[in-house]
Amino acid sequence: MNDASKLQVTLPITPDTSAAVASSAMVREGEAAAGPDIKVAARNVDVFYGDKQAIKDVSVDIPERSVTAFIGPSGCGKSTFLRCINRMNDTIDGCRVTGEITLDGLDIHDPSLDVVELRARVGMVFQKPNPFPKSIYENVAYGPRIHGLARGRPELDEIVESSLRKAGLFEEVKDRLDGPGTGLSGGQQQRLCIARAIAVSPEVILMDEPCSALDPIATAKVEELIDELKANYAIIIVTHSMQQAARVSQQTAFFHLGVLAEIGSTQEIFTNPKDKRTQDYITGRFG
Amino acid sequence: MSVDNTVAEAGRPRLIRADRTRRRNAAETRFRIYGVVAIVISLAALVFLVLSILSNGLGAFSQTFIAFDVYLDPAVIDKNGNRNPEEMKKVTTIGYGNLLKKALAADLEARGVSTEGIPPKEVDGLLSKDAPAQLRDKVLADPGLVGQTIRFETYANGRIDGYFKGRVTMESARLDSNVSPEQLELADRMRAAGIVSVRFNWGFLFGPDASELRPEAAGLGIAIIGSAYMMMIVLVLALPIGVAASIYLEEFARQNAFTDVIEVNIANLAAVPSIVFGILGLALFINFLGLPQSAPIVGGLVLTLMTLPTIIIATRASLKAVPPSIREAALGVGASKMQTVFHHVLPLAMPGILTGTIIGLAQALGETAPLLLIGMVAFVRDFPGPPPEGFFDPAAALPVQVYNWTQRADPAFVERASGAIIVLLVFLLSMNIIAIILRRRFERRW
Known part of the structure; x- marks a missing residue:
């Protein structure tokens, strides 16, 4: 909690400071071990679907090795913004993103950057568990295989096992790695998807309402997993459950009607929100 | 004491309005009867067709x-x-x-x-x-x-x-x-x-x-070879072209006015009368490109043009049926667009593509009108050579042979025409069975 509050960003950020942050991030890149850094920084991001503006002027810093929660009522743009970070919005016709998003100080919209590389570094877990209709093993092995992360089968086996272990699934599925991934229960499928995301050794993991299709027990397991994963990854989670945001995150951003209404340490947002809209939302007056 | 809901009690509205309910139930009963009658009529027609062909043609x-x-x-x-x-x-x-x-x-x-x-x-x-x-x-x-x-x-x-x-x-x-x-x-x-x-x-x-x-002495040998050659040409040309076009339109092309026009035109192309394709084939392949008449190559090309819309429509439909979550999952782990399509989307769409292709082939196999225009009605006594040179030799086609024989005066040809129809139906039936088997084999749930 403590380090998250240190990294709190106050809004709005002027273009000058954003440039300064970006350049300082680049400087910091060399000394990443020095302490918790800003992993992802967004400055003045606007997203348009055709003529409709879905995101207005959002600037956010995502710290390394912690969990950031995006909360807000339906249609507020939190998922849209999340999908900007690994450029999943590129796949949607008529979607336009402006502004600057940096990963380790490098612009993700840089034309020289291959979006495939970006997505290998920024993994994603979706709302509905979506394992490939293949075996459990193949589900996890697919990413490392296409990125050429493993030389030979033993190395691949190792990646699959360690990814499944990190996702807390290995013990449950070790006897049926060749069984279909779609044959697992909903919670197991979602952890399989997390294992699949981890397998390509990303630096950031985006989670788009990962528990909304799960029962409370499976949800608890996934939350536990998120808590363990934050030791190694920067995690951004979009959630509709404020309890979940309070449980798993160190930093919380509240979105409302396409704008970032408030961002701060989770504790502060939930106990002492500065914005009226945040207060109304977390006290259940709307949303 | 039982309560009659249909009768109004003093001061209270009735719960059930008897006449309305009765009318609604009667309408449903009528509709069921219409459905059964429709099925009986079509089954009777089918049985009559099969029996008359068998009784005429088995001889x-x-x-x-x-x-x-x-x-x-x-x-x-x-x-x-x-x-x-x-x-x-x-x-x-x-x-x-x-x-x-x-x-x-x-x-x-x-x-x-x-x-x-x-x-x-x-x-x-x-x-x-x-x-x-x-x-x-x-x-x-x-x-x-x-x-x-x-x-x-x-x-x-x-x-x-x-x-x-x-x-x-x-x-x-x-x-x-x-x-x-x-x-x-x-x-x-x-x-x-x-x-x-x-x-x-x-x-x-x-x-x-x-x-x-x-x-x-009349036999079907040349017609069967001609039809088989044409099916080979259609399969080799229409399947890759159709699948490539569908994948491009469905997965890569931007949705804009231009692709909309293409889409509408493909749908229209599927509805163009087949004889029009025959005229096109005559003008393009024979008159302009100078390919030989009565040759399976020309028939195959014309049938390819005819089959393409069928394959494209079926392929696009089965690509669309693959849930977007699979694409997102693949893109999410850093697969390129092409890897996503070829590793995940295409295998899942395969049963639909194969079914569409075989339906298209079956349509092409039974097509007569365009072949008449490109000279496949010719009387051919010499067997075409082995492929690929044989594609350029004159040959007949099964449905055209049926048409040809029904034109002849001797009643013995009626029997032979029906026999040829049986052969044609056996081919179509086996193609459909292959389609079903392939679909079963490739089908996977997600």
Whole structure:
């Protein structure tokens, strides 16, 4: 909690400071071990679907090795913004993103950057568990295989096992790695998807309402997993459950009607929100 | 005490309005009856169709044969006596016809089959008009036979064949200038003597077509080869082009006015009457590109154009049916667009694509109109060569052969046309079964 509050960003950020942050991030890149850094920084991001503006002027810093929660009522743009970070919005016709998003100080919209590389570094877990209709093993092995992360089968086996272990699934599925991934229960499928995301050794993991299709027990397991994963990854989670945001995150951003209404340490947002809209939302007056 | 809900009690509204409920239930009952009637009508039509084709066409698979000993007289067919096929070719079928005539008369006499009161010409008339040509081909293929006495089996004349199949009767023979009741009686006697027999006729499946005057010799061989060649061309061209076009349109192309126009046009293309494709083929492939007429290559190209919209529509539909979450999952782990499509989307869409392709092929197999325009109606006696050169040789096609035979005067061709329809239906049925098997095998749930 403590380090998250240190990294709190106050809004709005002027273009000058954003440039300064970006350049300082680049400087910091060399000394990443020095302490918790800003992993992802967004400055003045606007997203348009055709003529409709879905995101207005959002600037956010995502710290390394912690969990950031995006909360807000339906249609507020939190998922849209999340999908900007690994450029999943590129796949949607008529979607336009402006502004600057940096990963380790490098612009993700840089034309020289291959979006495939970006997505290998920024993994994603979706709302509905979506394992490939293949075996459990193949589900996890697919990413490392296409990125050429493993030389030979033993190395691949190792990646699959360690990814499944990190996702807390290995013990449950070790006897049926060749069984279909779609044959697992909903919670197991979602952890399989997390294992699949981890397998390509990303630096950031985006989670788009990962528990909304799960029962409370499976949800608890996934939350536990998120808590363990934050030791190694920067995690951004979009959630509709404020309890979940309070449980798993160190930093919380509240979105409302396409704008970032408030961002701060989770504790502060939930106990002492500065914005009226945040207060109304977390006290259940709307949303 | 039971409460009647349909009757209003004092001061209270009724819970159920009886007349409304009754009308609603009656409407539902009526609708069910309509549905059953519709199904019964279509089933009856199907049963009638199948039965009439089978009853007409099964006869085409068996044939009446006449077998007798023929002395291959060198004095007639190889006057120079040096067994050179090139020189022997000078002897026409007339020479062989005389040989057969003598041989048949001698054989009948030897077996004690009486030909009394029947002119020699009519005895000879029991044989197919194709018989001399068959004997000539046989001798030219193996000149060593000359001078020997061989057992020669040939088709009986179509009328005699019809007599054994019940198509020709004594009464109809009396009115028919092509056959006399005496000939039929002779045929009966010959059958009793074992000279005439009725059995399965491979010649119908593998032989070439024959002229108007010899229905008994007409076969489907060239039509089957022609259709098979065209299907090969359609499969090789339409499947990759159609699938590539669909993948591009569905997965890569931006959704804009241009792709909308293409989409509408593909749908329209599927509705264009097939004869229009024939005109296109005639103008483009034959007149402009100078490809040969009656050739499977042209038929295959025309049918490819016709099949493409079917394949594209089916492929796009099955690509669309793959849930977007699979694409997102693949993109999410850093697969490129192309890897996403080829590793995940295409395998899942495969059953639908294969089904669409086979339906398209089946449509193409049964298509007649465009083939008429590019000259596939021609009478072809020579088998096309092996592919790929054979694609440019003249050939027939199954449905066109059916059309051709129904045009001919001799009722024996009705039987053969129905037989050809049975062959066509067997091909279509087996293609559909393959489609079902492939779909089962490739189907995966997600």
